[in-house]
Amino acid sequence: xxxxxxxxxxxxxxxxxxxxxQGNLIASTCPADLQQDLIRxxxxxxxxxxxxxxxxxxYAELHLELDRHLLLAYRLSDDCTLLxxxxxxVNMALMTTSVRSVKKRILDSLSKSAELPSxxxxxxxxxGETGFIQAGAVQDQEDAAALSELMNKLCxxxxxxxxxxxxxxxxxxxxxWKRQYGMNKYKLPALLKLLAxxxxxxxxxxxxxxxxxxxxxxxxxx
Amino acid sequence: MENHxxxxxxxxxxxxxxxIRSISDIDCLDTEAQVSDVTGRRKQTTTVAMDYGRLTxxxxxxxxxxxxxxxxxxxxxxxxxxxxxxxxxAGVVMMIDNTRNYPMRDLKYYARExxxxxxxxxxxxxxxxxxxxxxxxxxxxYGLLKELGKEAAVCFIDGRRKSDLLSLVELILEGQSxxxxxxxxxxxxxxEQKDMEFTSNGAELEIDEYQGEQVVIKESVVxxxxxxxxxxxxxxxxxxxxxxxxxxxxxxxxxxxxxxxxIVQDQGENSSLGQVNNVVFRDRHENNLSVFVWEGMAxxxxxxxxxxxxxxxxxxxxxxQWG
Numbered sequence: 001x002x003x004x005x006x007x008x009x010x011x012x013x014x015x016x017x018x019x020x021x022q023g024n025l026i027a028s029t030c031p032a033d034l035q036q037d038l039i040r041x042x043x044x045x046x047x048x049x050x051x052x053x054x055x056x057x058x059y060a061e062l063h064l065e066l067d068r069h070l071l072l073a074y075r076l077s078d079d080c081t082l083l084x085x086x087x088x089x090v091n092m093a094l095m096t097t098s099v100r101s102v103k104k105r106i107l108d109s110l111s112k113s114a115e116l117p118s119x120x121x122x123x124x125x126x127x128g129e130t131g132f133i134q135a136g137a138v139q140d141q142e143d144a145a146a147l148s149e150l151m152n153k154l155c156x157x158x159x160x161x162x163x164x165x166x167x168x169x170x171x172x173x174x175x176x177w178k179r180q181y182g183m184n185k186y187k188l189p190a191l192l193k194l195l196a197x198x199x200x201x202x203x204x205x206x207x208x209x210x211x212x213x214x215x216x217x218x219x220x221x222x
Numbered sequence: 223m224e225n226h227x228x229x230x231x232x233x234x235x236x237x238x239x240x241x242i243r244s245i246s247d248i249d250c251l252d253t254e255a256q257v258s259d260v261t262g263r264r265k266q267t268t269t270v271a272m273d274y275g276r277l278t279x280x281x282x283x284x285x286x287x288x289x290x291x292x293x294x295x296x297x298x299x300x301x302x303x304x305x306x307x308x309x310x311x312a313g314v315v316m317m318i319d320n321t322r323n324y325p326m327r328d329l330k331y332y333a334r335e336x337x338x339x340x341x342x343x344x345x346x347x348x349x350x351x352x353x354x355x356x357x358x359x360x361x362x363x364y365g366l367l368k369e370l371g372k373e374a375a376v377c378f379i380d381g382r383r384k385s386d387l388l389s390l391v392e393l394i395l396e397g398q399s400x401x402x403x404x405x406x407x408x409x410x411x412x413x414e415q416k417d418m419e420f421t422s423n424g425a426e427l428e429i430d431e432y433q434g435e436q437v438v439i440k441e442s443v444v445x446x447x448x449x450x451x452x453x454x455x456x457x458x459x460x461x462x463x464x465x466x467x468x469x470x471x472x473x474x475x476x477x478x479x480x481x482x483x484x485i486v487q488d489q490g491e492n493s494s495l496g497q498v499n500n501v502v503f504r505d506r507h508e509n510n511l512s513v514f515v516w517e518g519m520a521x522x523x524x525x526x527x528x529x530x531x532x533x534x535x536x537x538x539x540x541x542x543q544w545g
Contacts, residue, residue: 037493044498047485052503052511055474059503059511063531064486067334067496085495089297 001027001194002176004105012098014084015069018042021110022079028180030085042083045073049081061096074099076107109197146218147183153214158195161203169198188215224283224401228394229308230273231300231336232317233328234292234540235264237350237381239273241317242287245387246275253291259537264544268292271299272307277391279401285391294335294539295532304339313344313394316374317381318363321351321429322543324437326358326366333370344394345374352378354422357432382420384411428544437516439466443545450537452529454509459483461518470524475511479522482513502531514538 005017005027018028020042030038045062052059064071065088072084072095082099151174158166173194181187192211196204230238243250253271273289288308290300316332318325329347333340347363363376375393379386385408392404439458444467447453457468463480470476486498503511504527512534514521525534 034494037495040493041495044485048482048501048503051478051481051485055478057503057505057508057511059505059508061504063500063502063504064498065500065502065535066498068337069495071495087301089294089301 001106001109001197002029002180003172004102004109005029008082008084008098008102011101012084012086012095013090014072014086014095014098016085018083019106019110020046020081020083025083028083034085038083038085041071042073042081045071045081045083049073049075076103080107080110082106147185150188150214150218154191154195154211157207157211158198161199161207170195173198185218188218223281224399225286226284226395226399227286227288227308227311228391229303229311229314229339230287230289230317231304231314231332232290232292232348233319233322233332233543234268235322236292236317236319236328238289238292238317239269241315241348241381241387242273242275242289244382244384245277245391246287247278248276250275259533259540270296272303279399279407280403283399283401285395293536295536300335304336309339311339311343312398313346314340315346315348315390315394316340317348317350319351320349320358320378321355323430323433323545324435324543325349326362326435328543329363329366330370333372340372344396344398345372346390346393347374347376348381348390349376349378350381351422353380355429355432380420383415385415437519437542439519439521439542440545441467443541444469446541446545447523447538450525450529450534452526453534454524454526456521456523458521459519470522475522475524479513479520482522483515483518483520486515487518500535504531510534512538 001019005019006029008014008017009029016028016030016034016038018025018030018038020026023043023046025039025042028035028038041064045064048062049059060075062073064073068088070086070088070090072086074082074084074096076082076099082103084095084099086095155167155170155174158170160166162169174191177187177191177194181190192208192215195211196208199207230241232238239250239252239254243252251272251274253269253273254267255270257266257268269289269291271291273287275287277285277287279285288303288311290296290303294300314336316329316336318328322328347367349363360376360378367374367376377386377390377393379390381387388404388408388411395401444456444458447456448469455468455470457470457476457479458466459476459480460466463484465476465480468476482501486501498515500515501513506527508527510525510527510529510531512523512525512531514523514535521538523534523538525531
């Protein structure tokens with residue numbers, strides 16, 4: 001998903017962007033210090049869309065003019081809203097065209113993710129949760145070692161399924177995941193979700209079946 | 223040869239073009255165009271790109287004077303001037319028209335919009351038309367600057383007087399230029415001005431007494447907005463969410479306009495992205511809805527989807543300031 005958002009930013013000139021799905025921000029290119037602000041903003045956007053819908057209107061586009069930025073929100077489907085943080089004075093036609101160019105990719109990517117078992121896959125950004133692994137404690141060092149081992153296993157699985165390009169996909173997605181969460185064991189479901197989105201049909205099922213088992217061992221270890 | 227740049231910013235009609243013309247010793251480059259909107263209540267033409275003039279202090283020292291357009295719809299020129307052409311300016315003169323309804327809101331707005339060029343540079347607030355309305359006073363402006371954490375000199379000037387403008391440039395260049403003949407230059411300017419008349423006709427401008435910075439949606443603002451081509455209706459609510467005025471059919475949208483103000487207030491209080499000033503709803507199959515919010519008050523304007531929402535925003539701001 002992040003690669004789609006980066007493409008969108010390249011087309012449109014937006015500074016940052018994010019995707020909200022069923023009320024949760026599931027992907028964002030915002031730096032850490034803006035992340036919580038974008039989460040709050042997406043909740044404001046959701047309230048505004050919901051309020052105007054209750055009045056019998058069906059707006060698909062919302063612009064919030066903030067002190068120094070413009071926050072644009074586009075409803076891609078009933079469940080999905082695309083958010084873009086831009087400078088003021090942007091070319092709106094360019095924004096709309098850029099959104100149109102990535103809409104299908106975003107919705108396709110979400111529909112793949114929606115097929116995953118919900119009990120194993122949580123929203124990417126539960127508000128208020130951080131849970132980053134801190135270096136130092138013995139338990140944390142053990143976690144780090146286990147995470148490293150798990151990454152090797154996941155990479156091997158991707159190579160088994162996709163050939164050598166599987167490793168390229170794996171590291172690209174791993175980097176996106178790390179950029180968002182750090183090496184956080186509680187966010188592994190999000191990593192699996194992103195990796196599974198690269199696969200199709202039986203391959204995806206096989207990958208999930210095996211990777212969920214080995215990931216659970218790590219997540220539930222005390 | 224010393225070359226300095228000074229950037230003039232401020233709202234439409236505050237006197238930027240006049241100031242640059244008054245002080246420049248070359249024919250100014252200006253980009254005036256006939257106004258076709260609410261600005262016409264105050265003047266016939268407005269700057270659409272930039273003003274440029276030059277002041278020669280001595281054989282070794284020149285000052286290049288750049289003026290931005292006042293209207294936010296020409297924001298692309300604000301960016302070009304503040305981020306490129308005059309990025310390396312010695313300082314910024316912010317011109318504020320004291321006869322607008324909320325001059326201190328102007329100061330806040332332009333300080334925020336031009337923060338990239340103002341921060342770390344010398345700033346002078348040049349207040350014009352104080353002969354027509356004395357308030358806000360110098361103390362009130364200094365109070366606001368303190369609140370904003372900005373250091374600046376506040377000068378009440380007549381933008382038509384070269385001697386006043388020379389004092390501003392002197393303040394900007396103090397410590398940044400070797401030029402020292404300011405007193406002589408100002409004396410010459412005063413001699414030139416001696417037989418000139420600088421009178422202001424306040425009666426034409428419909429200036430109200432200063433009521434503070436709390437926005438009031440007057441009847442004249444409502445009527446002015448309803449006369450704009452493409453505007454189909456509006457509703458305004460007060461800080462308690464009660465309806466102040468409405469030309470909309472049905473109460474659902476009126477209630478929603480009040481609700482918007484409440485929802486976005488939370489965003490401003492909790493977010494480093496800042497306050498929400500305006501919300502626009504758009505769709506291919508619906509009319510546009512623009513909601514403007516000020517300290518809990520809201521003004522919702524329904525306009526044809528073929529009408530630019532940026533134009534509506536500009537008109538709302540101008541009507542509030544002049545209505």
